[in-house]
Amino acid sequence: MTTTVLQNIRPWGAESVDLSIEDGLVTGLAPHRPGSAVPGGTEVLDGGGLLALPGLINSHAHVDKSWWGKPWVSYGGEATTQGRIAHERTERSALGIPSTDSTELVMKEFLRHGTTATRTHVDVDLGVGLDGIASVRAAAERLGGALEVEIVAFPQDGVMRRPGVLELLDRAAQEGATSIGGLDPAGIDRDPVAQLDGLVQIAVDRGVELDIHLHDGNDLGIFQIELLIERTVQAELQGRVNVSHGFALGDVQGARQEELVAALGEAGISWTSVAPPGRGRLPWASMREHGVRLGLGTDGIRDLWSPYGDGDMLRIALGFARVHGLRHDAELAAAVQLTTTDSAPFVHRDQHELAPGSRADVVLLEAENVQDALLRTPRRELVLAGGRVVVEGGELTL
Template sequence: MTSLLLADVRPWGGDPVDVAIVDGVIAEITPTGTQAAGSQAADQKVVDGRGLLALPGFVNAHAHVDKSWWGQPWVSYGGEPTTQGRIAHERAERDKYGIPSVAGATAVLREFLRHGTTATRTHVDVDLGVGLRGIANVREAAAELGDAVEVEIVAFPQDGVLRRPGVLELLDKAAAEGATSIGGLDPASIDRDPVGQLDALFEIAEGRGVGIDIHLHDRGDLGAFQYELIIERTRQAGLAGKVNVSHGFALGELAPARRTEMVYQLGAAGISWTTVAPVNSAPLPWREMRTAGVAIGLGTDGIRDLWSPYGDGDLLQVARGFARLHGLRTDEDLTYAVELATTYGAAFVHRENHGLTPGARADIVLLDAENAPDALVRAPRRELVIAGGQVVVHDGELQV
């Protein structure tokens, strides 16, 4: 049995408490200094939290950890600035930069840890060029870090599904070998056969008992049409709670009445949403989505990959971007943005309990901030990060 006492921390900015951790799980939370004398195990390690703000570990609900050039020499942006152009550029250039690789995935996961992310749902490219090698690399990278970052994998057809014969078979094999979801990509504009792509994906998902996570960049009516197809198939297949739309830019662009109807259909079907809150996108109807039960997850998307030179792995920065895009100002709303990046991210990595509560995996982040809104707007360094009961960041420095 391993035992750790995190003393004098302020969960969500509240009163100081001591957090007792046993075998990687939060066992007890008590007001600071009230733990009964002699109740500590003889070998219990004590970490002084110095009265810092404590938040649950961040959950990155949409990442691509398999294809970063983080830590390598600078890579200049190239290729055509369209979805198809980015796909073609990546396919032409990825081997030059060793993408995918264990080292690349490890570098990204280490940056996640540095910034307090202790769980992620990551898309990993599956295509005829790399096969399932990227998935194996990501799993090895997670293992090298002792699974400090718990990783769920979405087998992702970055180059399309139907237009590349053999990709469906790879997706099915990935699902059979443990991927928790399979992905899709712009069924209308990439495969030019939205019914065909979606029917094929839902057939695999039903047969293998996995989820579906579909990248949808298409705008306006074309995007909305595909939402309708996804809603219809989710209901027919009984996959409520197992289907997610990533990006989904069209939702915020619809006329108010149609948007409201769409949101409630999504909620009734049990479909969730992940966003990276890009600055040039239309705001999501997040209040309606919250009321309708459409879960929202935040993610970093790619981290310095062949799609974009941006990104540093800090999900708190993404939460701040979400807050700014949606005009959040009150303490309640700013705290909600932080909750999206932490507690509310639990469903995206299949955790029933993710928070500063007994029984949860001990994923705790300490920051020098007054409260959650203060942490959001300043995004200070992570002073201490505990992942699965192990100290992985101390005084802002990685320990793994």
């Protein structure tokens, strides 16, 4: 049994405590007493009175698509969903995408910024088959489990318009993907009923979850959300369906929006957002009231869709706070909670907290309080993943 005591840390900015860890799990917290003795054979780490957060959770990533670590790639192609798909399909082979090496580098950036678990969409199509999933798994293995990874098999090039993709998604589900994805059933496939029915059948047959990318806005997007709600309830998939992006929810207002949020809550459908400026505003307070679970993610990082991103989930939380005009302390703390405790279900954790029973994922920062940490996004001074030190002084120790 490996025993560690992380001394003198301030969970969520509270009073200093000593946190005990055994075999990768938090086993206890006690008030910090300077000079107090610890049992022989115990590893002692000095937290220096730093603010402590649970490990950050990235609920929506695309780690397989990055050119991180490669020479700079200039942005090209048309700035539409279809244009980005076409550009990526044309250029990805020349960049060696998917690549285990680049995927590993992205994952290391996640860890360096304190992210210890991620839910990542991985492209599955007629060109790459399931190779992207293999690359992601290989990269995660190189990190020895420091970053826990859940895979969503994602049909970035469409489903029904590409015969054979449904079969690939079914194979991915059989081979261990925890979720299968969908993409703009109307806007891309132009057959929302067929796409959703096909995906729901796989989810039912294989016991996996659904995660639907939905960029379509306004009435077209709302129509697809309503179809998804109906099918979720009919197939008894409550708690196993997520909408990614879902810009249409922010396009409607008033009673119609409130009714839709209530229906999402009743169907147990969750939501993930990357909080983009312009289209990232959500009725997040109403979603909390109706039990619509919300998670945040980085989306792609330096890929053929966008040159932006560095893997820092605190920056994503800060973007969410800005988009939604958050000012009060409780609101700012809630934005940080979206990237930590609130996102535990997105990576199938019953709990994710600085408390007994949780995986010992701990992030230490030099900050007065949680609000200060969010607004300044200081470097991560120490990161523990499963009780193992993986970052010191902002740099990886792996």
